[in-house]
Amino acid sequence: MSRWVPAVAGAAVGAASARLARWVLDAEPGDGQQWPPGGPQRWTRTNHAGQPVSLLEGPATGAGLVAGGVAGALAAGQPRVAAAVAVAGSAGLGFGLLDDLGEDTSDRRRGLRGHLGALAHGTVTTGGAKVMGIGAGALAASALLPRSGRTRLARTADWCATGAFIAISANLLNLLDLRPGRALKAGAVHVPGLLAAGGAGAGVAGAVAATSAVVAPGDLQGRDMLGDAGANALGAVLAVGVASVAPPAVRWGLLAAEAALTVASEKVSFTQVIESTPVLREIDAWGRRRPQADTGRPAPQ
Numbered sequence: 111m112s113r114w115v116p117a118v119a120g121a122a123v124g125a126a127s128a129r130l131a132r133w134v135l136d137a138e139p140g141d142g143q144q145w146p147p148g149g150p151q152r153w154t155r156t157n158h159a160g161q162p163v164s165l166l167e168g169p170a171t172g173a174g175l176v177a178g179g180v181a182g183a184l185a186a187g188q189p190r191v192a193a194a195v196a197v198a199g200s201a202g203l204g205f206g207l208l209d210d211l212g213e214d215t216s217d218r219r220r221g222l223r224g225h226l227g228a229l230a231h232g233t234v235t236t237g238g239a240k241v242m243g244i245g246a247g248a249l250a251a252s253a254l255l256p257r258s259g260r261t262r263l264a265r266t267a268d269w270c271a272t273g274a275f276i277a278i279s280a281n282l283l284n285l286l287d288l289r290p291g292r293a294l295k296a297g298a299v300h301v302p303g304l305l306a307a308g309g310a311g312a313g314v315a316g317a318v319a320a321t322s323a324v325v326a327p328g329d330l331q332g333r334d335m336l337g338d339a340g341a342n343a344l345g346a347v348l349a350v351g352v353a354s355v356a357p358p359a360v361r362w363g364l365l366a367a368e369a370a371l372t373v374a375s376e377k378v379s380f381t382q383v384i385e386s387t388p389v390l391r392e393i394d395a396w397g398r399r400r401p402q403a404d405t406g407r408p409a410p411q
Contacts, residue, residue: 113308119185120316124178128324131173135166152211161332165210167325168339172203174321175347182313183354191310191354194251198350201247202280202342205240210337212236241281244342248276251350258358268358275365276349282368283345284338285375290398291330292384294322297344300352307355314351318344331399 139145146153146166153165176199183192213236252273259265287293297318304315328334336344353361384390 113305113312116182116186116308116310116313117305117316120178120182120313121320122178122316123181124174124317125320125324127177128170128174128321132166132170132325135170148211155335155337157332157335163335164328164333165335165337165339167328167334168210168337168341168343169203169207171321171325171336171340172199172206172343174324175199175317175343176203178317178321179314179347179351182316183310184313186309186313188310188354190254190256191350194254194350194354195310195314195347197247197254198251198276198280198346199343201244201251202344202346203339205243205247206284206337206339206342208243209236209240210339240338240342244280244346245273245277248280248346248349249273251276251346252353255350255353271358271362271365272353275353275361275368276346278365278368278372279349279352280342280345282372283348284341285372285380287336287341288381289394290332290335291326291396292394293336293341293344294326294329295393295396297348298322300348304351304355309355311351311355314347314354318348318351326397330397 135146137145154162155165157163176196179195179199180192183189183195249269252269255272257265258268283293283296286296301315301319304311304318325334325336325340329336352364356364384394
C-alpha cells in the first residue's frame with residue numbers, strides 16, 4: 111500500500127474534523143443558552159502582554175488529531191494503532207480540558223514537581239489529575255501497540271517505556287505552548303520522518319500536518335492557543351505515531367531525551383534558551399504577527 115494513502119486519509123479527516131469542531135464551538139447560542147459550555151469567558155485567558163486569547167483551539171485541535179490519526183491508521187490497516195491513537199489522544203484532550211477549565215488559579219503549585227508534590231501529600235489538583243489521567247491513558251495506548259522483547263520481563267519493560275514516552279511527550283508539547291505557534295512548529299518537525307516511515311506513522315503525520323494548518327492562523331496571530339487540551343493531545347498522538355514505527359532503541363533514546371528536557375524545564379526557561387539562540391529565535395518567530403512577536407502565553411500547569 112502506498113504510504114500516501116494513510117497520509118491523505120489522516121489529513122482529510124483531520125482537517126475536516128478540526129474545522130467542524132471549531133465551527134460548532136463558535137456557533138451562536140440559541141434560547142439564551144451559554145455556548146460554548148460555561149460561556150465565552152470561561153474559554154478566554156489573558157496572556158503576558160495583557161491580550162485575550164481563546165482556548166477553543168485546543169478541543170478543535172484535539173478532535174482533528176484524534177479523528178485524523180484514527181482514520182490514517184485504519185487506512186494503513188493497523189486497527190490497534192488506531193485504537194492507541196484514540197486512547198492516548200482522548201486522554202490528553204480530556205484531562206487537558208479538565209486542567210484548562212477547572213484549574214484553581216489561587217493555587218501556587220506549578221509544574222510537574224508542584225503537582226506531584228501535592229499528590230504525595232494527599233492533595234489532588236487538576237494538574238495532578240491530569241498527570242494521572244494522561245499517564246493511565248498512555249499505558250493503555252502502549253498496551254495496544256506491538257510489543258518487542260523475547261521474555262515477559264522485556265515485553266513489560268517495553269510496555270512501560272512506551273507508555274512513559276507517550277505521557278512525557280504529551281507534557282513536553284504543553285511546556286512549549288508559551289508563544290504563538292511554538293508547539294505547532296515542534297509538532298511539525300516530526301511530520302517528515304513519520305511520512306517517510308509510512309504505515310500508521312504516515313497517517314498520524316497527515317493528521318498532524320492538516321490539523322495544524324487549520325488552527326495555525328489563529329495561533330500565530332495570537333487570537334487562540336492550544337492550551338493543555340490541544341498541546342497534550344498533540345504530544346500524545348505524535349508519540350503514538352512514532353512508537354508505532356520506531357524500533358525499541360529509538361523509543362528508549364527519545365524517552366531519555368524527553369525525560370531530561372522535562373527535568374531541565376523545572377530549572378531552565380525554554381523561552382530564554384530559544385530567545386538567546388539566533389537560529390531558534392528566528393524559527394520561533396516565523397509566521398507570527400509582528401506586533402505580538404513577544405507575546406507570552408500562560409504557563410502550562
